[in-house]
């Protein structure tokens with residue numbers, strides 16, 4: 001379920017106020033560039049903004065029930081076009097399609113929306129083609145570009161867009177959100193808030209996919225010295241999708257670092273992390289994790305690579 005009202009967006013006051021004012025005063029920009037770290041609500045906010053623009057009953061408090069709201073919820077509104085990288089880039093073909101789409105007036109709404117995810121992946125040729133539409137868009141067109149890294153965008157695109165900045169969320173906000181949404185105990189919510197560096201998206205992925213539990217079983221199996229236990233964990237991890245496995249590697253790195261900081265500087269160690277601390281050299285451990293991750297990206301055998309990771313990490317402890 002999407003958030004349908006900008007008022008419900010967590011802790012992004014400046015972004016939310018800018019958008020609210022722009023539709024309340026009917027001073028909509030032709031292009032908005034939503035920028036800020038990953039997982040802090042850029043996309044969620046963009047969709048909420050669309051509910052305000054499209055709802056047929058109440059623009060201030062979108063109803064979520066009218067035909068337009070239902071189509072937005074399902075991402076099937078004919079006046080909204082979503083673009084994202086195909087094979088790592090947004091290409092000239094996609095932009096040409098979009099320009100064609102813009103040529104005709106909206107079918108059902110007041111506006112036509114072009115929603116570009118990972119806008120920094122627009123390649124140069126496509127970017128130049130897009131510029132023309134950004135310069136002289138038909139009056140009913142609104143672009144929403146989303147990017148974690150707007151320094152990678154063509155400066156000419158940036159200068160034609162209204163920049164909407166998103167910031168990292170405070171730890172307390174993430175913690176309370178996790179407790180409410182997942183009914184987590186205090187120490188688990190706190191750990192997840194602690195290790196997600198202000199990204200609620202990251203905390204939610206780690207929570208939903210049970211990655212904290214995976215870290216605990218990995219470390220337990222590693223310290224057990226039992227080849228069978230290690231192999232079972234390696235087998236289970238290897239069945240994960242690459243992006244989930246990435247989060248596991250992320251967490252493993254954090255465990256190595258926080259173990260080191262705890263031992264060297266008595267820095268607080270996350271409460272829901274494994275009881276066992278990593279005792280080896282953190283630099284070579286992080287290098288090993290990085291190498292295994294790269295090997296998996298180049299299609300190495302996952303079970304064997306993960307088993308190798310066990311042996312390397314836990315042989316030094």
Ligand SMILES: [Zn+2]
Pocket residue numbers: 054055056057058062063064065066067068069
């Ligand atoms: Zn509605």
